[in-house]
Amino acid sequence: MICTWRGTQTSSMHAVVLICLILSSMVGCTGEKPQPEPRHSPEPPTSVTTQSVPRFDGNRAFNYLLKQTSFGPRNPNSKGHRECLEFLTNELRRHADEVRLQEFTHTGYENEKLHLTNIVAVFNPRSSSRVLLCAHWDTRPRADHEENKTRRNEPILGANDGASGVAVLLEIASLLNNQPPAIGVDIVLFDGEDYGFEGDHERYLLGSRFFAKNKPIDYIPRFGILLDMVGDKFLEIPKERHSLKFAPDILDLVWGKASTLGFTQFLDEVGEEVIDDHLPLNEIGIKTIDVIDFNYPDPTHRYWHTHQDIPEHCSAESLEAVGTVVTHVVYTQTP
Numbered sequence: 001m002i003c004t005w006r007g008t009q010t011s012s013m014h015a016v017v018l019i020c021l022i023l024s025s026m027v028g029c030t031g032e033k034p035q036p037e038p039r040h041s042p043e044p045p046t047s048v049t050t051q052s053v054p055r056f057d058g059n060r061a062f063n064y065l066l067k068q069t070s071f072g073p074r075n076p077n078s079k080g081h082r083e084c085l086e087f088l089t090n091e092l093r094r095h096a097d098e099v100r101l102q103e104f105t106h107t108g109y110e111n112e113k114l115h116l117t118n119i120v121a122v123f124n125p126r127s128s129s130r131v132l133l134c135a136h137w138d139t140r141p142r143a144d145h146e147e148n149k150t151r152r153n154e155p156i157l158g159a160n161d162g163a164s165g166v167a168v169l170l171e172i173a174s175l176l177n178n179q180p181p182a183i184g185v186d187i188v189l190f191d192g193e194d195y196g197f198e199g200d201h202e203r204y205l206l207g208s209r210f211f212a213k214n215k216p217i218d219y220i221p222r223f224g225i226l227l228d229m230v231g232d233k234f235l236e237i238p239k240e241r242h243s244l245k246f247a248p249d250i251l252d253l254v255w256g257k258a259s260t261l262g263f264t265q266f267l268d269e270v271g272e273e274v275i276d277d278h279l280p281l282n283e284i285g286i287k288t289i290d291v292i293d294f295n296y297p298d299p300t301h302r303y304w305h306t307h308q309d310i311p312e313h314c315s316a317e318s319l320e321a322v323g324t325v326v327t328h329v330v331y332t333q334t335p
Helices: 058-069 079-095 163-178 207-215 241-246 248-261 278-283 316-331
Strands: 002-003 007-013 099-109 111-121 132-136 184-190 222-229 237-239 267-269 273-275 287-293
Touching: 007 058, 058 079, 058 163, 058 316, 079 099, 079 111, 079 163, 099 237, 111 132, 111 207, 132 163, 132 207, 132 316, 163 184, 163 222, 163 316, 184 207, 184 248, 207 278, 222 278, 222 316, 241 248, 241 273, 241 278, 241 287, 248 267, 248 287, 278 287
Parallel strands: 132 184, 132 222, 222 287, 237 267
Antiparallel strands: 002 007, 002 273, 099 111, 111 184
């Protein structure tokens, strides 16, 4: 992903979905701030309008974050990448109606052949009214901003930058299985989002770009929500600028739901422009917002793309805030 600060670009990060019956035709952030008091309603509403909304469990989601990091870095072609792919695939198969692996290759640096896989999980495939939820599951192969320069070529663990969005979506997948919503939902985990060197924009967003190029013409979800870097203990999520441009109504929907539920982590202010996996989706007509807290853990960004991106700097409370809001958005959609 890449971030633009008021028109000045700085390198960035990371962070797709096909309807099951269509997919079968495709390629099979040194002192810390004090820990804030909980900022969400202790007992979020369990129902909205006529549909019951299941409770999102932040502790379960945090366990999913820990499980991913237990494999080590998940950069393409690594042992952790292969092992995590197997785990994510099997976990989604436990919950989804259908799971498809969108396998592809990409030429990396020094002609390295990258073996990449987007994971697509489909819920309620018969519904023509659908919502896309996505995140990137790969981690960065280098720690560009690591203070210890001798370790900058080592891959990062990616607890927040990679595992956090996926953790939220895995917990949502279990809810979709136990209590199907009124609409169809597609969860897509993109690969290769964070591969490129800083400034080399063409080698970021590999999975979402591949997905966008191969999307069947008749797959048009109502909207998409991308989750990236949502696990920061000091979570503050502004409205990402590209999202405001491409999908202002979806921003209003999600931020309005957060306000109704009492989650103040969603800030009523505009943040930076972020080059992330939502852009290829918007470019092909899928209105998608990026839910992202780039200030990890604060405006110094001192954990981002470093070996400080570890579970100890993430929290179940943050995952629960984001997961609860997204869950309510999904379950209050009508066909």
